[in-house]
Amino acid sequence: MSTYSLEHKKYIKKLRREKIIVTFFRFLIIVIFLVGWELLAQWKITNTFLSSSPSRVISTTIGLIRDGSLFHHIGITLYEVGISFMIATLIGILVASILWRMPILARILDPYLTILNSLPKVALGPLIIIWVGASMNSIIFMSLLISAFITIINIYNGFLATDQSYITLLRSFHATKWQIFKKVIFPSNYTTIINALKINISMNLIGVIMGELLVSKSGLGYLIMYGSQVFNIDLVITGVVILGIISYLMYFIVDKLEVFVANKRS
Amino acid sequence: MKNKLLHIKNLSKTYHSKKTEVEAIKDINLDIYDKEFISIVGPSGCGKSTILSILSGLEEKSNGTFSFQKDVTIGYMLQNDSLFFWRNILDNCLIGLEVTGQLTEESKAYVISLLKTYGLGDFMEQYPSSLSGGMRQRVALIRTLALKPDILLLDEPMSALDYQSRLAISDDIYNIIKKEGKTAIMVTHDIAEAISMSDRIVVLSKRPSVVKKIYDIHLTNKSTPIHNRKCKEFSEYYDKIWRDLDVHL
Ligand SMILES: Nc1ncnc2c1ncn2[C@@H]1O[C@H](COP(=O)(O)OP(=O)(O)OP(=O)(O)O)[C@@H](O)[C@H]1O
Ligand SMILES: [Mg+2]
Numbered sequence: 001m002s003t004y005s006l007e008h009k010k011y012i013k014k015l016r017r018e019k020i021i022v023t024f025f026r027f028l029i030i031v032i033f034l035v036g037w038e039l040l041a042q043w044k045i046t047n048t049f050l051s052s053s054p055s056r057v058i059s060t061t062i063g064l065i066r067d068g069s070l071f072h073h074i075g076i077t078l079y080e081v082g083i084s085f086m087i088a089t090l091i092g093i094l095v096a097s098i099l100w101r102m103p104i105l106a107r108i109l110d111p112y113l114t115i116l117n118s119l120p121k122v123a124l125g126p127l128i129i130i131w132v133g134a135s136m137n138s139i140i141f142m143s144l145l146i147s148a149f150i151t152i153i154n155i156y157n158g159f160l161a162t163d164q165s166y167i168t169l170l171r172s173f174h175a176t177k178w179q180i181f182k183k184v185i186f187p188s189n190y191t192t193i194i195n196a197l198k199i200n201i202s203m204n205l206i207g208v209i210m211g212e213l214l215v216s217k218s219g220l221g222y223l224i225m226y227g228s229q230v231f232n233i234d235l236v237i238t239g240v241v242i243l244g245i246i247s248y249l250m251y252f253i254v255d256k257l258e259v260f261v262a263n264k265r266s
Numbered sequence: 267m268k269n270k271l272l273h274i275k276n277l278s279k280t281y282h283s284k285k286t287e288v289e290a291i292k293d294i295n296l297d298i299y300d301k302e303f304i305s306i307v308g309p310s311g312c313g314k315s316t317i318l319s320i321l322s323g324l325e326e327k328s329n330g331t332f333s334f335q336k337d338v339t340i341g342y343m344l345q346n347d348s349l350f351f352w353r354n355i356l357d358n359c360l361i362g363l364e365v366t367g368q369l370t371e372e373s374k375a376y377v378i379s380l381l382k383t384y385g386l387g388d389f390m391e392q393y394p395s396s397l398s399g400g401m402r403q404r405v406a407l408i409r410t411l412a413l414k415p416d417i418l419l420l421d422e423p424m425s426a427l428d429y430q431s432r433l434a435i436s437d438d439i440y441n442i443i444k445k446e447g448k449t450a451i452m453v454t455h456d457i458a459e460a461i462s463m464s465d466r467i468v469v470l471s472k473r474p475s476v477v478k479k480i481y482d483i484h485l486t487n488k489s490t491p492i493h494n495r496k497c498k499e500f501s502e503y504y505d506k507i508w509r510d511l512d513v514h515l
Contacts, residue, residue, distance in 0.1 A: 165346040165348040166350065168344060172322055172324055174366070183361065187352050187353075
């Protein structure tokens, strides 16, 4: 192992140097941003009443943690995202499978799926509130509307793009449609499905926050909305920052999950 | 004396598509006997694959008949190896048994013994991406043999390989088929390959194709395909079949 050539060592060194540079500048950007923001506020160049400051965001966060409401709101939002993610995933895989099994049905529904997918779902917000009521249900419904169609379409297109020769092979063994689905269509599309779920989860977060902005009494969207109603900009910005952190963490987890699944399969 | 396994009479097939219809094969007559190695050659697009697809049940015939001797089973080795990238080599070879509900400890042991006999014992747990083209072809053959078919249908089994591996693999495949005592119908566009491997060669005409000629191949000192290429009758057959195919350059 230790007998790498000089060239290889140089190459490794170069890789390491690049990684250090990238990490350094990543931190530099956030530090400059935070310090600049703080200083501008301290020097009264900006109005903290309108643009807050990092220290005020931190103290607001601590306040929210103290009275226990922070984790309550995060919990509610994550719960709503989780529920709608599971339902949307289930619907996506199920409907995509049915469409694959019944090509005629797929052809009939094709224009409707396209319309429903491209329609900006926010426009339906007021209708949803009237139909479903101002409750958590309408938030989940909103989130589902936003994520389900794109999930169906992505998974279904993956199914359609399955290598035809795999299917011919199974047909040469006189396989049933169900066997073809179970042994080829589904397993050959793991990557497609994981990718669809990756898009799905960010869609769910968007949908949930949109729903919370419209109707709710708790959740991060509510926190932001409430902050703006009482003109507490500290609260609004704290809400946005926490939302940013959460969406990054969610992306991070899904990404790691993908690598984990990919490793297990090769 | 000879045991007839398959009888094909006036077989024809017309493909229909929205714009047009294509008469692929018109009038195919052929008998296949036990333990024979038959090659089908013909101009490209003349319907060679179509014949195999019909025999294997992948396509419906349009007219004519074909009948197998009773209890004769067939295995189809497609042109493309189609190994599943998400399954290891052993599991790839078991897919046919799984689908046909014949997977037992016994049939699995048989597949493992095939893999071991044909030099793939150390690769059973590996995934297809780590195998060479020739090895993949052998895996595809074993996947077909797993179901213990009496007749093997081979559609250009070596066409995806480079020349060197083709020669080596045609020896391998030939030996496996002979050793397992199978009957084989192989489609190829390589005349030399056909002569070196076959007992009989069926030459098809241009589309819509009929059987133009059937050659019984008699080689002095016949042994394995690579050696057969050196037999003195080889070039004579080659010239005749070349002329039959009537390739205009
Ligand atoms: N599913 C199909 N639908 C319509 N036409 C088809 C279909 N399959 C094959 N054909 C046509 O039938 C003819 C014979 O096809 P086939 O694949 O059997 O020929 P082949 O001799 O195997 O050709 P190649 O040498 O290219 O492998 C071709 O003209 C082809 O275009
Ligand atoms: Mg062909």
